[in-house]
Amino acid sequence: MSSTDQNPDRLYSAREPIFPRRVSGKFRSLKWWLLAICLGLYYLLPWVRWDRGPNLPDQAVLLDLANRRFFFFWIEIWPHEFYFVAGLLIMAGLGLFLFTSALGRVWCGYFCPQTVWTDLFILTERWIEGDRNKRVKLWNAKWDFRKVRLRMTKWTLWLAISIATGGAWVFYFADAPTLFWNLITLQAHPVAYSTILVLTLTTLILGGFMREQVCIYMCPWPRIQAAMMDEDTITIGYREWRGEPRGKHRKAEGAELLGDCIDCNACVNVCPMGIDIRDGQQLACITCGLCIDACDEVMDKIGKPRGLVDYMALSDEARERAGAAPKSIWKHVFRIRTVLYTTLWTAVGVGLIVALFVRAEIDMTVSPVRNPIFVTLSDGSIRNAYEVRVRNMHANDRWFEISVTPNDVFQLEVEGGQNGMVQVPADATKLVRVYVIAPPNSAPAQSQSSEMRLWLHDIEGDERSYNDTVFNGKAAR
Template sequence: MSSPEASPPSLYAAREPIFPRRVKGKFRTAKWWIMAFTLGIYYLTPWIRWDRGPNLPDQAVLVDLANRRFFFFMIEIWPHEFYFVAGLLIMAGLGLFLFTSAAGRVWCGYACPQTVWTDLFILVERWVEGDRNARIRLHRQKWNGEKLRKYGLKWTVWFLIALATGGAWIFYFTDAPTLLRDLLAFEAHPVAWITMLILTLTTFAFGGFAREQICIYACPWPRIQAAMMDEDTITIAYRDWRGEPRGKQSVAGNGDCIDCMACVNVCPMGIDIRNGQQLACITCGLCIDACDDTMDRIGKPRGLIDYIALTDETRERQGGAPIPVWKHVLRPRTILYTALWTGVGVALVVALFLRSAIDVNVTPVRNPTYVVLSDGTIRNTYDIRLRNMQGEPRWFDFSVAADAPLNVAIEGVEGARIEVPANETAHVRLYLTAAPGSTAAEAPRSEVQIWIEGEAVPGAGSPAGDRVARNTVFNGKGG
């Protein structure tokens, strides 16, 4: 009787919780300052006021989905101007390529929201439970009063931070003080509650429990970054030619590394940088701070773990000096990224200052292309969509420029002048007519320009107002 086949080994490894040790140093200090700066921007921006007049919201940064507009201080973006948002996204991508090409995953290590909130949650965990060894002991001990109390307090603070995070996000989409009053009175729209709940739970789970798992498994950037890096990219590395073999300094022939595991114990990703560059490394620099502190205590030079490039490693192994940092940064790839980033930025600024406060769309009516009135006059009809992008009601005058004289009339009004309310769109039916026997009436097609001039608004635009033109055609009898 044959024995049953042995089951294949599992390829799944259970997650080992990571308890980073507290560390001091220049990179840790930089991370604290960046955390305070980025969180300050995120939480406080919706409360900044900006006076735009009586007909517009006074929130400095507002994504007004109801009225389909985006406000950023003095800038107002309409849906048809989405190219501004697309340009900003392109700049963000190019900036990420630039920083990664120059200094590896510095975005991941210092400014990524997952990193920032994970750092904040770990800080709370350390305040409540103690440093690394105390947290490990608490994690391993059985559930009792102490563990319930500390975990309960930690999770409560985490949840409050997550709740503030979800709440801050929805404040960007409506007037923040009004929404806060509605939330406190339990009168907010269900969409606000649902959005805040989803963001609260995801922040609580990602920052408190998933942590490095998001960076390793969920984020695509670790897989993409390899294409952005080359041998001159500055990243964190271990100088094994100086540190090996590891061991006590009292043993002759040992390197500078005493195998104290400080670099591993402070790593938020739980990796050992001495094993070489790894996908999980976010180049946060905490291992550098820990190693430098150890080198200071044993009287060895700093820099056993440091930001270096692959070309520096080759030179240092041969006894040469490292290449200056500016030569690593200023190279063809980074210069190209900088030029592209700057070009897109300049184009957006130019487009922003050259845009008109009038948005016009002219559509000739094709069925029929023209009509002959009882007196022989030829009339063409045009559907016009006119958007007033100012915060005040405005009068708009219509005129036409053509080689042959044409008359202008607007359906439902006297003359060729209409008023459009502030921040609204008017749909206008415009008529162009040519006298019997005129050049435009007899020609098959005539090129024309329809001009729209907006009345000046005090304090907005030039004193003469805005003026735009749209090219179209006038269809005649062709005979």
Template sequence: MANISDIPHLDVEPVNAKRNRPPLYAARKKIFPKRVTGQFRRFKWLVMLITLGIYYLTPWIRWDRGPYAPDQAVLIDLANRRFYFFFIEIWPQEFIYIAGLLVMAGIGLFLITATIGRAWCGYTCPQTVWVDLFLAVERLIEGDRNARIKLNQGPWTAEKILKRVTVHSSWLIIGLLTGGAWIFYFADAPSLLRDFVTGQAPVVAYTTVAILTATTYIFGGLMREQVCTYMCPWPRIQGAMLDENSLTVTYNDWRGEPRSLHAKKAAAAGQVVGDCVDCNACVAVCPMGIDIRDGQQLECITCALCIDACDNVMDKLGKPRGLISYATLGDYNANMALATAGGASAIDPRRVKNADGTLSEKVARFRWGNIFRLRTLIYSSIMLVISAGMLFALLTRDRLELNVLHDRNPQFVVLSDGSIRNGYTVKLLNMIPQPRDVVLSIEGLQNAIMMSPEMDHSEGDKLQVRVEPDRLRELHIFVRQDADAAADDDQTFYFVIEDADGGERAEYRAKFLRP
């Protein structure tokens, strides 16, 4: 067990101080976060590995859809207006599914924020992930916090120039890989890579990579926390999403105050001191440059690295962890009220003294009720209903569609034998990556036959048509009705298409016009 004197006091001031708020916009002050180890830092490494792995590797996953469709598992095929996601194929008219996913993402963000605060910002936001990656590269090349500060303040020697050039070159390479991975989602990845390297790719591909390389380098390397503070709207919105039961990173000042660098001397003198030894470790590791001991702040992304730093100090001092922890506002207020009513104990600042002189533990426990409550259950129910509805729609959707447009001029023609003929443009849409033979027929029109100039003038009440995979076939169809057919002036009937194998069926209501 270490003594308090063995815990180094870090000379660090928060860049974004709650007690001294900067103006609406202030020039950036460099932040040099210190390396830290702990469960939340390990979790962030794991999240980074998973998210970057998904982003960079997904375009290279293959998925066999047969000989008539691309074999890339995830593909946004703008040329043919398709979106492929493993076994799912989305057409432009089915954008409702994409809208549903966006709605679910928004509600999911509300659910996460109401439950565990800004966990999205702290762990999975692309800005956070890439900044973490850039910081890892910077530490690897320039060293930890003190070494980076010394290098930054020192003169421009050959060593400093070499390290800075290496760091920024590495950031540019990461940005290039980021932009390069993005364009592979919009074309066959192996083919596009070959064309890109040989200079045969479309201009838009090079332009996209250049823009994303620049934005990744600027946002992740040069601006960093300023993107979250000044550019992202979510810190302003999240306040409305939090309530007294939301878990957020909290400094438990009912346990930590009053702070003291000389706790043993203060205790010997009969003074009550808290567990915080004012070492500033929590400030030194914060990538946003804040002091969590000042309370909740707009800049805090709840990455919990300050929890790891504080827990490490508590371990060295032989004190319980949790001086900084995930806690709810409700528990915090209960602890403060209890501490105010009972008075802090000089024996153990984590306890309060009751009226009868006994000691009671302050409230500091996790409860499932903080997560499973009415608000979060409503969010979860909405997401469940939307996902169930989308899944049902996906599984039951028709992959054969029919659209019919009546000729405008002329609307009808009276033939020499007295029969009436109407013209229609019929569009047959095959939405599967396999060719189909479909049967086109008419129903509800007495003594009528069809014929199509595109099909060798074959005629009858049924026509067999072949539609290529993932294609629209357009036919001009003439429908003729005998002159002696008993009919009103305008008759309603149906064009019907059926899969020749007896599968799907689609119909379209049309009108037959007469003099």
């Protein structure tokens, strides 16, 4: 009985340590494969090289916050293109809704960082201290040299994993080889060391000592998932109609009246959350499938069919009790809710892909200089000044021509340039001052404001971009 059961006035139950037993099966194997893939990607991705030219770090995945740009292999996201990041976040949210409504908390059971690192920490713990029974015995034993040695060894390995976790994270924000050398030579920025320290401590505490409490008390998703799931959602459940009444003595008198469950608690002993799936759907269940592997193993030993604990939909309960076959998995997966989520997810994805391929590789922004609004030249002409920021998203230096329309009225000069030409380095922006002049007796010179358009022409690539602005005349005083 937990401390909350003993004292119902308490809102928080003191943690009771959980020692999951080792289990083998298809879901445990799937989790090992996904753990290896997730950790491999996380630790190795910053070291993948990608040629980006002479002015940028050759890193395939880089979140360059200093220069406000994101790099993902051949894709480069500039500050003005943050809608790509927003779109990816929307897709991530819709994807989470989709998979939860169709298959329950598969994210929590297989892909969540808390689950992945907790599995890694439990694996290390089992390797050092032994399987469940040995770990329980060690937990209850008095402190002696052996217990101190095993605990220190385990905590040291946990700390090494946590440091590697925090260290790998900072490599996503700077050139990995350069930052690694700066870290070991103590030349890195203090922000890098402080980030590694914070992530090391959080990984060690959350993955090593809090574990299931993160999912129960800290994560909001178990409470949100109820809105995503319904009776057709496929999740882990216990076939009570088949397992009850449960009993241990299979050869005793009246054993033929018992269900298939022999009350061995194998499903409880392997659960990383320490719950009993036979009690029904619970907030703490992360649907990792380990209880299925454990129960199937027991069913094989006693000669009963597998699936006493299995992925199922609650809507099939009545059908199975009546002896009918459950609905097809496709009928559970493809229903109005999941089709709607899939449609929205696909629409956002297609929109991002289209935007990615049609985006211009050159761009400019125009800001009129307001102090003064205009200048009257010696011949009576009116001149306006503009700050023009030219963006070159190509991997090589480019020459650009800046022009104005209508060109039969306005003349254009680029400060420091000739014939409106300006050179912009690769993957960079350049701020130039542009002057637009109207003849003394022209309509733009005499009126308050006139519309005009500044053009940017890429000489090499023959791309064009424009920006509409206004020209202020004498009447604007």
